[in-house]
Structures are given as structure tokens and as C-alpha cells.
Amino acid sequence: MLLWPLLLLLLLLLLPTLALLRQWRSQDAKLSWLAGLQHQVAWRALGWAATWQRRKLEQSTLYMHQSQQQALRWCLQGAQRPHCPLRGSTDISTFRNHLPLTKATQTQEEESREQLLPPTSHPDLGEASLQATLLGLVALNKAYPEVLAQGSAACLTLTSPWPQSLPWPGKALGRVSTPGTKDPRVLLLEALRSPGLRALEARTAVELLDVFLGLEADSEELAGAIAAGNPGAPLPERAAELREALEQGPRGLALRLWPKLQVVVTLDAGGQAEAVAALGALWCQGLAFFSPAYAASGGVLGLNLQPEQPHRLYLLPPGPLFIELLPVKEGTQEEAASTLLLAEAQQGEEYELVLTDRASLTRCRLGDVVQVVGAYNQCPVVRFIGRLSQTLSVRGEDIGEDLFSEALGRAVGQWPGANLLDHGCVESSILEWGRTGGAEGTGLGSCPFTGSMCAHGVCSQILLWALLPTTRCLWS
Template sequence: MLLLLLFLLLLLLPPLVMLWWWHSQDARLSWLVRLQHRVAWRVLCWAAAWQQKRLEQSTLHAGQSQQQALRWCLQGAQGPCCPLRGSTDISTFRNHLPLTKASQVQEEEGRGQVLPPTSNQYCGEASLQATLLGLVALNKAYPEVLAPGGTARVTPSSPWPYPLPWPWHALGQVGPTRAKDPGALLLEALRSPGLRALEAGTAVELLDVFVGLEANGEELAEAIATGNPGAPLPGRAAELREALEQGPRGLALRLWPKLQVVVTLDAGGQAEAVTALGALWCQGLAFFSPAYAASGGQQDSRVVRCRLGDVVQVVGTYNQCPVVRFIRRLGQTLSVRGEDTGEDVFSEALGRAVGQWPGAKLLDHGCVESSILDSSEGSAPHYEVFVALKGLRNLSEENRDKLDHCLQEASAHYKSLRFRGSVGPAQVHLVGQGAFRALRAALAACPSSPFPPEMPRVLRHRELAQILQRRVVS
């Protein structure tokens, strides 16, 4: 009997040693992760404090800071495209490179001329400053978000203006941060039920993620259940299926019960996506943006002055610098008879009209003047409007007419032109799923596409408008 016990002990000894070794390895790795996180966070806090001090100094003397920044740009100018190479005289700079007006840009776009391309990535101290101070602000508002394994990015682009490759895993990033496949990023996030924050490049991109999640939910659940990739997680797959069965409202919190905040980059054309996400998939969650990004700016290879095109309202001051709120973009106007209907006026009218369509939630929209699509033959020129909706599959004529009534209420000039018959009623078209994603893909493929990608509400090129026209379902 003793020999039998000794024999059994000898048989069990190797598995017990391996089990103890793996346990000690897990504990050691866990300790290393905590140490790495602590060190990374200390370094970032120190760097953020330094950047906060520089921010205070620059905003206390805003005029001097702007002059100094301009001199740096002029001294660093290179290439044959810059007529001011080596000059540091500001008046000469202004004379040679006058500020472009939005009306000039609109004329150039109408003639098919493209704008000078902007930098395809943020760079410089300003973007680093925004990232560091944004991380500190996020951690202050939501202390558990940046814990290890607390954050996942679900789009290839990042909301943080400056890439910080080393500490990203240590500061809570889940999944392959360098992955370019949105499906792989979403799948990795779905495998982690304890997430406290979701990251996406912009709100529009996050909207695409949730719409795709609903459309491909069963495939994602099957991949999680079978372990493709990673270990099989049938229980988590069942949770995903159950969450999807309950509809879009509050889906994010059903999938990730500890979720607190959504991090996206604030840029033009994002308001409708933020509203739709907040009303449906991300209901109950806060939205955080580390920076506001505007199209236009300095090109890497020259010094140029180009319009930003954003109309902002000053809502306060920080030392000598204004605090602004985005209102609209100058170039985004509709004008078939000189009425100049601005982006803000049109969006407000469309929002009121959609509010009168039972069960409908506006996800995205785009407009085009009828002359661009040659759709005004035999009728007065008018607006062609393409909308993506949730909760409504067909548009009745009564629903379509409500937009024109709302536009007349919003603009006296438009109402006068409609009364005289100089402008025809706006034509509203419902597009299918993926129409605006295809439009953004075409925009991103253009060499002159800005970074971050801007979502235009008024399309001036027939090829872009036809992308939506081909996907009309009602």
C-alpha cells in the first residue's frame, strides 16, 4: 500500500510542479503589469505637469506666443513652393500668403480643384500637450478607466492627437493597438466584459462600429464561442446574443456593465453621430474628447495659410485665450438661387422634421444641389437630401414634405423663393446601411483628404453624390 501511494505521488509530482510554476508565473506577470502601469503613469503625470506649466505661460501671453510660433514656421520653411524662405517678417508673410476665404474655396471645389493637402497626422508640441493633459483630465474624471485592461479602441484611428506607443498597454489598452482591421478590434473588445472606456477615432466611426455590430452580431458571437481568435468563450458569446436581442438602446452598457465613458475626437460633422449614439447604443454614457480638430492648417513641406472654415462662438476665456464652441462650417452652404442656407440652419430644420417622423432616429445626412446630379430638368432647382435612419424603413410623401416646411420656417429667404416657385421642394431620399461608410471611404482615399477625416454635409462633386444616390432604398 505504501509503495502504491509513493508511486501515485511520483505520478502526480510533475503536474503539481507545473501547476505551481504557472501560478507563480501568473503572479509574477501580474506584479510586472502593475509595476509597468505605475511607472508609466508617474512618467505621464510628470510630463503633463510640465506641459500644463507651458500652457499657462503661453496663454498668459497669447500674442507673444503666436508671434513666436509664426517665426518658427517661417524659419523652418523649405522647398520651392515657399516664396518666403528665410524671412521672419510677419507683414511680408501676410502680403505674400493672404488668408483664403471660404467663398474662394467653394469656387475652387466647384471647378474641381482640390485644396492643398493637410498633414496626415498630428505632430508637434500642441498635439502632445493635448494628449497628456487629456489623459490626466480623463483619469481625474474617471479614475478606474486607465487601469490595466480598462480601455479598448474599436477603430483603427485613435482619438488621441499624439501617439504614445510605449505606455498604451500599461495604461489600460485592450487588444492589438496597431491593428488596422475594425472587425478584429471590435472582436477583442467584445471578449473583455470588464471594459470601462471605449475609444474611437471619431463619433461617426463609432456609429459605424455599432451599426456593423448589429448587422454582424451572429458572426461575432460564433467567433467568440469557437475561439477564433483566442480561447473559446461560449458564455460570453451567449451574453452577446442576449444583449443584441434586446435592441440597440443601451447596448453598450449591456455588453460592458462597467463602462463609464466613450472617448472620441471632436471634429466637424460629428454632432448627429454623437446624438444618435447617446440616444441609442451609448445611452447613459459620458462622451469625452481630448481635443477639437479643424480641417486646414500648416502643411509639412511649406508654410501656407488656408481657411479653417469653422465658425465658432467664444463662450469664455482661459487667461488671454478664447474658449470656443463649434457652430458651423462656412463652406457647407446650399445655394441654388443665392439663398445661402447654412449648415446649422439646414441641420436644425432636418432635426425638427425627423422629430415628426414616428420612431425615426437620424444617423447621418448629406445634401447636394440638384444641378450637380442633373436632377432639376423640367423642374425648379432644389435640394437633394440623403438620410440614414434608425427605426424607419420607408419614407411617406407626407414625411418628405415635412422637411420642406421646416426649411421654410427656418429661412425667410428660402420661403420667399419657394412661394415664387424659383426653388422647388427639397427631395428626401432614404439610403441603406453602409451608404455613408462608403462615402467616407471614398473621401479618405482622396490624396487631399484632411486628418482627421471630415464629414461634409454638402457634396460638391458628382462622383461623391452618386455614391449615396446608388444606395437609395426609399
């Protein structure tokens, strides 16, 4: 009679082991289960860290004046100038009087674009990048819940769009791309082998544009590598899908390659708007674009907490970088007017960003122009509308990039069936300088598109040039 209770007890003890053996009947199933567990733990850790960073952001944006005073104090403490007269002082007026505004040289601007976020040695700058990454990941996951699931995202460039790398949590989130890969071609091949992707990542939109152009140029070589299993197992059916998708042209290519794709993630900076527009009109048509932050060589300047917004909006945080706002109308003059603090920004107004470099203690006009569209506590929410330093001189005129783009858009609107995807600007040698009239001997007059004095026919020349068959990829 005692035998049956003993057998029953033994069976009860073996049931958990049998269940585990059944679940782990293959190595793949075991690895999949462990990866799923790691993914859940990583997201919980990220969620807790993001909640803490959100509380810190709330506190700093509620008391903007104190936060900017602290940022100014941090800048002055790190100054490398000998005998700095501002050490120990955080008076804004004294700071402005001793440090005049300077403009970034062309060399500095080029270096800034090449290196958006250099390695940050100070913990405050590193924490700002971490804050942008954590809050950006949570905001993206809230807007598109499936894009950050295990194996749903792939980075196509060597550098990630997220300002701060997350070694363990980032790896546990199950990115398709292999960490530490040095060859961008390998990254593209790994992404092409995964038709279930929901998010594409690239450091900037300009770099992603290069990736798609390279994909079209090397399509047969890439398809051959996938079919032969380099890297990974041979996937001849996937190679055939790649060839078929490319044969239909660039428009909507991303969704043909990855039917579940929802969003493209890139890091925003000056000069990226045109690339985003070109990608959205052709290769990434129908997809949303998200940038976790607006960055420059000095660090993170703005945080994007609203991925669902069609126009990228950024919250200008009060620190650790000391940021000032220069009214554009007055700032375009040689002797600029006084700058404003972030809390003094007025909705609807346009400002040029001024960033203080901590090492050399210089107040640099970045040339990036923003428009205030709202507020978060006492912190301004802005959209970037262009750069003051970028002007066009095609036939002797001097037109701002934003003004020219607006004029070209109006010109395209008068051309039935034409849609502007991207544009370039070159001087035409076809038309003689004075042929179009205007002021005698100059060819200058009131442009019908810009409304200002410029070389007649400039906008129409560019429009005609862009409609040539050689530029068919830019127009529809």
C-alpha cells in the first residue's frame, strides 16, 4: 500500500524536470527562451532607468533659471583659460559682457557634421546622452510597441543613432545587427536576411541615403551573397525577393524588402532635412521617421519625446550644456543684440542657437535656427527650420537656403504633375548673364518666386535643370 504514495511523490518531483526537458528539447529552443527572458529583464531595467531620468527632467524644466545657472557654473568651472575673470561668478550679465559672441568657421562646421557626438569624458555630458537614449527608447516603444521587440530592429551604419550606447541592455534587446561589426556591407546583408524587421536605424539620414544608393548600385552582388549564404545559411528565396523588389524601382523599396517596417530612426542634426525628405518621398515612402535627439559636436541639444509628431519637435533641456537664444532678425546683423535664456523664449519666434564651449569658454553661434512651437513646463519646445550660414549664390545673388527652398517649392507647385523630392543648385552656363533683363548690365530684378532682388531666371533654371532625365530619381 505504501508503494503507490511513493510512486506518486516521485512523479510529482519529476514533473518540473520533465517540463524543462520538454521545453529544452533542442538547443535552439533553449537559446530562444533565454533570449526572451533577457529581453524582458532588459526592458524592465530600461523602464526603471527612464522613469528616474524623466523625474530629473521634470525637476530641471520646472526651475529653468536655477538649472541654467547650474549649467553656467559647470561651464565656468571647466574653463581652461588662464586667469579667467569669470571663475566663481554665475552672473549672466557679467558672463555676456566678458565673452562676446563668435561665429563657427566653415572648418568647424564641417568637423561638427563629421562628428556629431564625440566621446564625452565628463559624467554630466554622458548622463545627458544617456537621458536622451533612455527617454527616446521608451517614447519610441510607446508610439510603436512592436518595433523594439526581439529581432525587430537593425542598424545599417557603423554608428548607432542613439546618443549613448547601452552594452548589456542594448545587446539583450535582440538587435539583428551584430555588435562590433566593422564592415557596413555586413550590416546591410544581415538586415536584408531578416524580412520581419519593423525598424531601420542609421546614424544620420544622409548616411541612410548613401546606404540605399549603394543597395541599388550593388544589388546583384548583395543578392548573390544572400543566395550563397555569405554570411549565414544560403537563402535563395530571399535573394529572389531582393531582385524582384529592386526591379520595381526606388519608390517604396524599404516596404517591399521589409513589409512589416514601421519607422526609420536617425539622429538629427543640421543639414539632415533634405535627406529625410528624399528618403520619405522615395525609398522609405509610407514610413514614419524618428530622431531621439538633435545633436551637435558639443553634445545633445534637444530631446524628442513625441515620436508620433510628423514634424520633429525637440525639447531644449536646461543642462548640462549652456544654451542661449539669439533673435534671428537682430542676430543677422554684424553686431548682434543680447541673447535670451531658454525660459525667456517666446512662442512663434525664431532664434539662432548659441552654445558655450566649456574647454575654451567661447560663446559660439551655431547657425542653427529654431522656431518655438510650445513649452514643456518652463522649457521651450522647438522645431529646427534651417541654418543661417547656408546661402546660395548661383548667378551673383545671395539667397538663404530656407528662402530658396520655399521659392523652389512654389515653382514646383506651378508645374502640373511635378513633386519636389530633393534639389541641387549649380550655376548654369547656358543662359547669358544679362539676357533675362532686370537692372541694366546686371540681370538683377525682383524674382517672381523669392520676391527679392536676385538674378532673373535663377529659380526657373534650377527647376528646368532638375526636370532633366538625368535627375529623374529626384522628381516624380
